[in-house]
Structures are given as C-alpha cells and as structure tokens.
Amino acid sequence: MLESKVVTRFAPSPTGFLHLGAYRTAIFSYLYARKNNGIFVLRIEDTDKERSKKEYEENIIESLKWLGLDYDQFYRQSENVERHKFYLEKMIKEGSAYISKEEAKDGSGIIKEIIRFKNPNIDVSFKDEIKGEVTMNTKDLGDFVLAKNLNEPLFHLAVVVDDFEEGITHVIRGEDHVSNTPRQILIQKAIGAPTPMYAHLPLVLGADKLKLSKRRGALAITEYRKLGFLPEAILNGVAFVGWNPGTEQEIFTHDELIKTFELSKVQKSPAVFSEEKLEWFNKEHIKKLSQNEIEKNILEWLPENMRDMKIVPIISERISKWSDVKKMINTGELNFFFETPVLVKEKLIFKNTPIEKISQNLNSAINVLQNINDKDFNKENIKNLLMPIAETLPSRGELLHPVRYALSGLDKSPDPFIIAEILGKNETLSRLQKAV
RNA sequence: GGCCCUAUCGUCUAACGGUUAGGACAUCGCCUUUUCAAGGCGGUAAUCAGAGUUCGAUUCUCUGUAGGGUCACCA
Numbered sequence: 001m002l003e004s005k006v007v008t009r010f011a012p013s014p015t016g017f018l019h020l021g022a023y024r025t026a027i028f029s030y031l032y033a034r035k036n037n038g039i040f041v042l043r044i045e046d047t048d049k050e051r052s053k054k055e056y057e058e059n060i061i062e063s064l065k066w067l068g069l070d071y072d073q074f075y076r077q078s079e080n081v082e083r084h085k086f087y088l089e090k091m092i093k094e095g096s097a098y099i100s101k102e103e104a105k106d107g108s109g110i111i112k113e114i115i116r117f118k119n120p121n122i123d124v125s126f127k128d129e130i131k132g133e134v135t136m137n138t139k140d141l142g143d144f145v146l147a148k149n150l151n152e153p154l155f156h157l158a159v160v161v162d163d164f165e166e167g168i169t170h171v172i173r174g175e176d177h178v179s180n181t182p183r184q185i186l187i188q189k190a191i192g193a194p195t196p197m198y199a200h201l202p203l204v205l206g207a208d209k210l211k212l213s214k215r216r217g218a219l220a221i222t223e224y225r226k227l228g229f230l231p232e233a234i235l236n237g238v239a240f241v242g243w244n245p246g247t248e249q250e251i252f253t254h255d256e257l258i259k260t261f262e263l264s265k266v267q268k269s270p271a272v273f274s275e276e277k278l279e280w281f282n283k284e285h286i287k288k289l290s291q292n293e294i295e296k297n298i299l300e301w302l303p304e305n306m307r308d309m310k311i312v313p314i315i316s317e318r319i320s321k322w323s324d325v326k327k328m329i330n331t332g333e334l335n336f337f338f339e340t341p342v343l344v345k346e347k348l349i350f351k352n353t354p355i356e357k358i359s360q361n362l363n364s365a366i367n368v369l370q371n372i373n374d375k376d377f378n379k380e381n382i383k384n385l386l387m388p389i390a391e392t393l394p395s396r397g398e399l400l401h402p403v404r405y406a407l408s409g410l411d412k413s414p415d416p417f418i419i420a421e422i423l424g425k426n427e428t429l430s431r432l433q434k435a436v
Numbered sequence: 437g438g439c440c441c442u443a444u445c446g447u448c449u450a451a452c453g454g455u456u457a458g459g460a461c462a463u464c465g466c467c468u469u470u471u472c473a474a475g476g477c478g479g480u481a482a483u484c485a486g487a488g489u490u491c492g493a494u495u496c497u498c499u500g501u502a503g504g505g506u507c508a509c510c511a
Contacts, residue, residue, distance in 0.1 A: 012511090013511045015510080015511075045511060047510090048510055048511065050510095051511085104509080106509090112509080114509055131440090131441065131442095134440070134441085135440095136439065136440065137439075140439065140507075141507080145508080145509050147509085148509050149509095154508090154510085154511090156511095158511095159511085174505095175440095175441070175442095175505060175506095176505055176511095177505095177506090178505070179439075179440060179505070179506040179507070180506080180511090202441085202442075202505095203504070203505075205504090207447085209503080209504095210504090211504080211505085240448070240449090240460095241448075242448085244450080244460095247450095248458090248460080250448095250460060267449080268441080268443095269442045269443060269503095269504095270442070270504065270505095271447090271448065271449090272448075273447095273448090274447055274448065274461065274462085276461060276462060277447075277448065277460080277461045279461095316474095317473055317475095318472080318473050333472090351470095383469075386469095387469065390469085390470090395470075396470065397470035397471085399470090400470045400471090401470045401471075402470095403470095404471070405470095405471090410471090410472085411471070411472085412472040412473090413472065413473095414471095414472070415469075415470090415471085416470090
C-alpha cells in the first residue's frame with residue numbers, strides 16, 4: 001500500500017523570480033498529489049552556486065504559500081551532495097561512469113578531472129502521461145558530463161539521485177525537459193533506480209505566442225499579489241491554462257480543483273496565457289466573497305481619508321482586482337464624493353432641452369427631495385419620488401441627466417439615486433441648488 | 437541542421453468516425469430606470485493544406501506547411 005503512494009515534486013532552481021508558467025507546473029504537481037492522497041515535495045535545485053540566490057528561494061516559498069500549495073517535504077539539493085557523491089563513486093566503480101581529464105572550458109588551459117557517463121548508445125523509450133510513447137536514440141548525447149567532480153554534481157545526476165532517494169513516483173514538469181528524459185533514464189538504469197511516471201506539460205506562451213518570459217513582461221507571482229489578485233483566482237486561472245475538466249464549469253475553488261483535476265485532460269499543445277481572462281477569473285472569485293470581505297478589502301485599498309463604507313458598493317461592481325480601486329481614484333471617478341464638483345453649465349443640458357426647462361426640472365427635484373427625512377434618504381425613496389416626475393417629461397433624461405451631472409460633475413458616473421444617497425440629503429440639495 | 441513535440445473561432449477550449457462544430461474570455465448589437473458599471477438577450481468568428489482509409493473524417497494514416505522544445509563542465 002505504502003509503495004503505491006503517489007509522490008510528486010516541484011523542483012525549481014532559485015535563479016530568478018518564477019512566472020506563471022513555472023507555477024502552473026507546481027499547481028499540476030500539487031493537484032495531482034492531493035487528488036491521489038499523495039505527497040507533494042518541494043525541492044530547491046540550487047546546485048548552480050553562482051546563479052542561485054536565497055532571495056529567489058524565499059520568493060518561491062512565499063509564492064507557494066500564498067497560492068495555498070502546501071508541501072509535505074522540503075529539500076535543498078545542495079544539501080544532498082553526500083548522496084550524489086555516493087552514487088557517483090558507485091557508478092565509477094561499476095564502470096557506468098568514468099573520470100576524464102580535460103582542459104577546462106574557461107580557456108585557462110588548466111587540465112581538470114570531470115566525471116562523464118559511459119553512454120551505452122541505445123534507444124530509450126518512455127511513456128509520457130500527456131504525450132504518449134516517446135522514443136529517442138541517445139547516441140547523439142555522447143558521454144555526457146555527470147559532475148564537475150565528486151562534490152559538484154550536475155543537473156541530470158542530481159535530479160535522478162534525488163528523485164530516487166525522495167521516492168518520487170510522478171515527475172510532472174515542463175516540456176522543455178522531454179529531451180532530458182532519455183539520459184535521466186539511462187542514469188536511473190545505471191544506479192538501479194526505477195523510472196517514475198512522466199508527464200511533460202506543454203509550454204505556456206505569452207500574447208506574442210512566444211514562450212512566457214520575464215524579458216517580455218511575464219510577472220512574478222508575487223506581483224499578482226501586489227496587484228490585488230485573489231490567490232484562489234490565480235490558482236483557478238493558471239490551472240485552466242492547458243487544462244480543463246471537460247465540463248462547462250470554469251470557476252473552481254482550491255478544493256474543487258483537487259477533486260476535478262486529471263492529468264489526462266491536460267492539453268498537448270502549448271497555450272497562450274490571457275491576462276484578460278485571468279482578470280475575469282478574479283472578478284468571479286471576488287463575487288464569491290462575502291459582502292464583509294469585499295468591504296474590508298476595498299476599504300484597505302482606499303487612502304485613509306477616503307475610507308467610507310458608503311462608496312463601497314459603487315466601487316465593488318466596477319473592479320476586477322483590488323488595485324482597480326486605486327485606478328478609480330486616480331481617474332477622479334470618486335472625487336465627487338469628497339469634494340463639490342465644479343460644474344459646466346452647458347453639461348447640465350440633456351439633448352436640446354432649453355436651460356430654463358432644465359432649471360425648472362432641477363427645482364422640482366429639490367422640492368420633492370426636501371420632503372424626505374434625513375434617515376429615509378436612500379436610493380429607493382429618492383427614486384420613488386424622482387421617477388414619477390421624470391415620467392411626465394418628454395424624456396426621462398431631462399430630469400435624470402441634470403440631476404446626475406449636478407451631483408457628480410462627471411460625464412460618466414453611477415446613477416443619480418445612489419449618488420444622492422451617498423451624498424446625503426444636505427449635500428444633495430446644496431449641489432442641486434448650485435446647479436439651478 | 438539532428439532528434440522530439442504540436443496544430444478547432446483573435447485567445448482558452450468541447451465534440452465513442454455521423455453535431456446546424458458547443459462553451460468561456462475578448463469584440464459587436466439590443467434591452468434593462470439618461471450616461472458608466474453590473475446584469476439579461478442576441479450577433480460576428482474556427483477544424484493549417486493536400487492525398488489516402490471509410491457509406492461518412494475535426495476525429496484514423498501519410499506527406500507537406502507552420503509553430504515550438506532540445507542539442508552546456510545551466511537547470
């Protein structure tokens with residue numbers, strides 16, 4: 001029973017901030033492990049001492065945590081050098097690897113001893129969960145290098161030894177590793193390790209149809225957090241790049257994804273990642289939040305002097321991520337609530353209605369609104385009084401437009417009833433009076 | 437170039453060999469209490485090309501074409 005347990009791993013190298021494409025492989029590995037009651041391992045592949053940085057490792061850990069991808073085991077490849085050395089020595093002893101004296105690649109002319117694999121030059125085939133049967137000849141690979149020396153293993157050796165020692169049963173990784181697989185299988189055979197199941201994920205492309213890369217604007221996952229995306233929305237949206245459950249449901253929670261995820265439904269072809277659709281996913285996930293949580297978040301994103309519960313409703317239906325709150329502030333859409341707008345007389349005019357008629361309509365509005373008590377000054381009551389007047393006019397706009405403009409000073413704004421409610425009776429009447 | 441992989445609306449995708457080729461995002465139009473947003477309804481839009489197998493091909497086979505991956509003392 002224990003033998004059949006699924007163990008997957010996410011094995012990034014901490015040489016930069018990881019973008020969504022990398023996290024998608026983490027998500028799939030995680031989902032697959034959880035779905036099968038297995039174990040999810042995080043292994044930091046930091047054997048490249050020059051390029052690996054602690055900062056990046058921390059960013060990876062932080063990002064996984066934020067996404068809700070909890071791992072059961074953690075390894076740092078650089079801490080496994082002893083076992084890498086053990087297998088290296090074993091291979092040399094058994095003849096599947098040898099020490100080769102060669103001139104250093106840096107052009108210094110120094111002769112070094114490196115460790116090469118004795119390539120048997122055979123056809124290697126493996127079954128890939130996504131791509132199917134793949135066969136490759138390994139003779140082009142030559143006697144590839146396993147390690148710089150006994151204490152400095154290279155990628156292929158380290159991966160194979162660690163996957164074996166950590167009991168990895170399913171290697172889920174990017175398609176760029178397909179051509180690495182045969183030589184890793186060769187090493188497995190040499191050290192007597194079983195071959196795990198492989199699933200090579202198709203690449204994630206940017207809008208330019210090229211591989212997603214930081215150089216072309218791909219963001220680190222922590223940047224999405226800064227932009228005010230919900231982790232569950234990112235999880236959902238990224239999982240849907242190159243995978244779908246085959247039903248028409250698109251919005252999934254963390255737990256629903258675990259239940260639904262299947263490797264067999266992963267796409268074979270690369271997928272273009274759409275920022276627009278990610279925003280849509282986020283908006284849908286915001287809708288699932290309780291009213292309280294939405295209020296709390298919006299309030300947090302508002303500057304202190306603007307933290308007023310009353311404007312939350314008009315903000316919440318106009319944003320798809322929290323940072324859009326800032327955008328609304330910057331475009332001045334919310335200013336009317338905090339300061340009396342400066343009006344341009346002509347803008348009160350609806351179509352060709354004479355200005356006298358507009359003033360007259362505004363006055364009727366003032367008259368009826370005066371009759372509402374302060375505490376009943378809400379959008380329903382306001383609407384109930386204003387609409388009957390508007391209905392008597394050739395066009396409702398002759399009343400509604402000037403009222404809305406007088407209150408907001410904007411060409412585009414929420415409807416006049418809600419604005420009046422937010423402003424309160426006094427401010428509403430005062431603004432209407434000024435417009436007459 | 438060698439090896440490997442892939443190919444359905446602009447994008448993500450669905451379709452036991454038989455469907456008016458379905459859905460979502462985006463886009464366009466209409467409606468909904470002037471405008472904006474939200475919401476509702478509807479529209480435009482796709483099987484890379486050519487052969488073959490078959491009564492019938494988006495689906496199977498081959499070829500072509502186009503993309504992509506990989507060929508390190510990086511991972």
